[in-house]
Amino acid sequence: MGVIDFIINSILTQASITIALIAFAGLLLQRKPFGEILSGSFKTMLGFLVLSAGSSIIVGSLLYFGDIFSEGFGMEGIVPSIEAINGQAMNDLGLGNQIALTFLAIFLFNIILARFTKWKYIFLTGQALLWMATMTTVFGSAAGFSGLGLILVGGLVGGIFAVAMPAIAQPIVRKVTGTDDIALGHFCTIGYIFAAGVSKITGKNSDSTENIKFPKGLGFLSDTYLSVAIVMVPLYVITAIFAGAEFGSELSGDVNYIVYAFLQAVQFVVGVYVLLAGVRLLLAEIVPAFRGIALKVVPDAKPALDCPVLFPYAPNAVTAGFITTTIGTVIAMFVLPWFGLAMILPGMLTNFFAGGTAGIFMNAVGGKRGVLIGGIAHGFFITLLPALLVPHFNNLGFVNTTATDVDTVTAGLFFEWLIHPIMNLFG
Amino acid sequence: MPFFKRNKKENNVKSEVQKEVKKEHLTEQIDNYLSKLEKNESEDPTHILNMLGSLYFEKEDYDNAIKYYEESIEQRKTLGKAFTDLVKLYNIKRKEASQEGDREKVQVYLQKSDDLMKLTKDTIRGNM
Numbered sequence: 055m056g057v058i059d060f061i062i063n064s065i066l067t068q069a070s071i072t073i074a075l076i077a078f079a080g081l082l083l084q085r086k087p088f089g090e091i092l093s094g095s096f097k098t099m100l101g102f103l104v105l106s107a108g109s110s111i112i113v114g115s116l117l118y119f120g121d122i123f124s125e126g127f128g129m130e131g132i133v134p135s136i137e138a139i140n141g142q143a144m145n146d147l148g149l150g151n152q153i154a155l156t157f158l159a160i161f162l163f164n165i166i167l168a169r170f171t172k173w174k175y176i177f178l179t180g181q182a183l184l185w186m187a188t189m190t191t192v193f194g195s196a197a198g199f200s201g202l203g204l205i206l207v208g209g210l211v212g213g214i215f216a217v218a219m220p221a222i223a224q225p226i227v228r229k230v231t232g233t234d235d236i237a238l239g240h241f242c243t244i245g246y247i248f249a250a251g252v253s254k255i256t257g258k259n260s261d262s263t264e265n266i267k268f269p270k271g272l273g274f275l276s277d278t279y280l281s282v283a284i285v286m287v288p289l290y291v292i293t294a295i296f297a298g299a300e301f302g303s304e305l306s307g308d309v310n311y312i313v314y315a316f317l318q319a320v321q322f323v324v325g326v327y328v329l330l331a332g333v334r335l336l337l338a339e340i341v342p343a344f345r346g347i348a349l350k351v352v353p354d355a356k357p358a359l360d361c362p363v364l365f366p367y368a369p370n371a372v373t374a375g376f377i378t379t380t381i382g383t384v385i386a387m388f389v390l391p392w393f394g395l396a397m398i399l400p401g402m403l404t405n406f407f408a409g410g411t412a413g414i415f416m417n418a419v420g421g422k423r424g425v426l427i428g429g430i431a432h433g434f435f436i437t438l439l440p441a442l443l444v445p446h447f448n449n450l451g452f453v454n455t456t457a458t459d460v461d462t463v464t465a466g467l468f469f470e471w472l473i474h475p476i477m478n479l480f481g
Numbered sequence: 482m483p484f485f486k487r488n489k490k491e492n493n494v495k496s497e498v499q500k501e502v503k504k505e506h507l508t509e510q511i512d513n514y515l516s517k518l519e520k521n522e523s524e525d526p527t528h529i530l531n532m533l534g535s536l537y538f539e540k541e542d543y544d545n546a547i548k549y550y551e552e553s554i555e556q557r558k559t560l561g562k563a564f565t566d567l568v569k570l571y572n573i574k575r576k577e578a579s580q581e582g583d584r585e586k587v588q589v590y591l592q593k594s595d596d597l598m599k600l601t602k603d604t605i606r607g608n609m
Contacts, residue, residue: 084584178591231565231569233569235569235572235573236568236569236572342588342591342592345588345591346584346587346588346591349575349579349587349591350579350582350584350587353576353579353580357572357575357594359568359594359598360598362598362599362601362602362605363568363598363601365560365564365601365602365605366560366561366564366565366601367565369560369605372605406606410605
């Protein structure tokens with residue numbers, strides 16, 4: 055009994071080990087050679103620990119930013135980053151184990167739903183599934199679920215999203231790609247449908263974006279981390295200036311307070327870099343294993359692929375959608391605090407991928423004019439939803455941050471607004 | 482009823498013949514482009530590679546279609562038909578592998594599809 059207790063209480067409570075065991079099972083099911091099973095499991099564990107290290111770096115930088123922002127502007131400044139939410143949930147909230155198992159449960163529910171319903175979508179974007187697992191676990195746990203119940207509820211909700219989101223996007227995806235064999239697997243889909251709706255109403259008979267010639271000059275975006283830095287550095291430095299030398303120096307010690315702000319902004323970028331490197335390592339072994347299983351169980355599956363699958367169909371729409379969405383997020387940043395909501399700073403990564411993909415959706419139904427008006431509305435929408443979650447994140451102890459991808463935000467709001475009150479009724 | 486049956490049979494024969502003719506026509510076009518590629522006649526070899534990819538795709542010779550499209554992307558990364566057709570081709574090949582129960586091949590085409598997504602991301606950002 056002592057040995058079993060030791061395994062259950064001291065080993066399986068360690069998220070890094072649970073995750074390594076999931077990879078172990080996946081590789082075993084694929085009948086990989088034993089050496090590969092061992093190295094794959096070890097790399098997965100390493101991935102989790104790298105992710106944790108990245109998360110600590112991000113949290114350190116966000117704590118500093120939160121302090122100078124409230125000193126400088128007298129309000130809360132929230133950095134939207136699903137990566138930061140995932141990192142803090144896994145480490146600081148101690149939900150790593152549950153998130154890993156929910157991630158697995160989402161896969162299984164996705165397979166079951168695709169096998170037995172008419173929605174034959176298998177969601178292949180592993181990273182997006184990890185973000186979804188994070189949100190259902192965080193808000194499922196806040197609603198009062200724990201243990202197996204938490205994993206099953208989170209898995210079911212996530213599994214439904216994994217088939218429903220490709221399904222609602224499919225009519226427009228079919229129109230863009232000309233085929234029904236490929237689907238879109240990106241958890242920003244509710245935003246795309248909202249943007250397409252606005253575009254359809256406002257963009258009647260408007261010409262396609264593909265006939266415009268865009269000036270080149272957004273080359274700085276060619277690097278993910280540079281695009282994050284380009285927003286974070288001025289943001290930190292300007293905020294530090296507003297917070298003033300006296301307050302800034304309290305935090306910066308011997309270093310000049312503006313130089314310190316600059317270095318903290320760079321630290322944030324480093325954190326994102328390390329965290330995402332961890333995520334890649336973590337998913338590299340698990341995802342192929344379970345994809346293989348899913349596509350075996352559901353042979354007529356429609357693979358739901360990451361958003362770049364649509365980019366080659368309308369590259370101009372991607373640029374246009376990114377620009378108009380960014381304008382919308384900047385407007386929302388200033389408008390939302392009037393309504394008592396937190397100030398949400400623009401998240402360049404989401405603006406690029408979600409804005410770009412929304413651009414393709416909007417162009418397909420409403421042309422140039424649709425992309426312009428729909429994109430601004432989209433930017434506003436994808437800032438508003440995360441702003442609604444901020445008070446809940448704050449209550450749970452998250453530091454100056456909120457989630458990004460709107461489908462995961464919707465899952466969070468679904469738990470907070472519907473499941474949580476129901477649980478309270480019975481609790 | 483037998484009348485209808487005969488009609489259907491005739492139609493089938495007709496469409497078979499049409500298919501054959503189309504195939505012959507495609508082979509002719511392919512040969513034409515292959516010789517152009519060999520002789521290095523065109524100023525824009527990626528255009529020829531894309532045409533070959535597209536014609537092989539139409540001919541349902543998926544392996545050759547993939548071969549020429551991949552070569553085209555290697556030479557010049559222009560977002561367009563090479564990218565969009567390759568995703569479809571990888572999916573067709575992946576599906577075939579799934580049906581044959583060939584795990585290794587399933588992973589190969591999933592990985593190819595992943596790599597293409599990554600290349601698309603980098604290419605579109607590089608083009609801005």
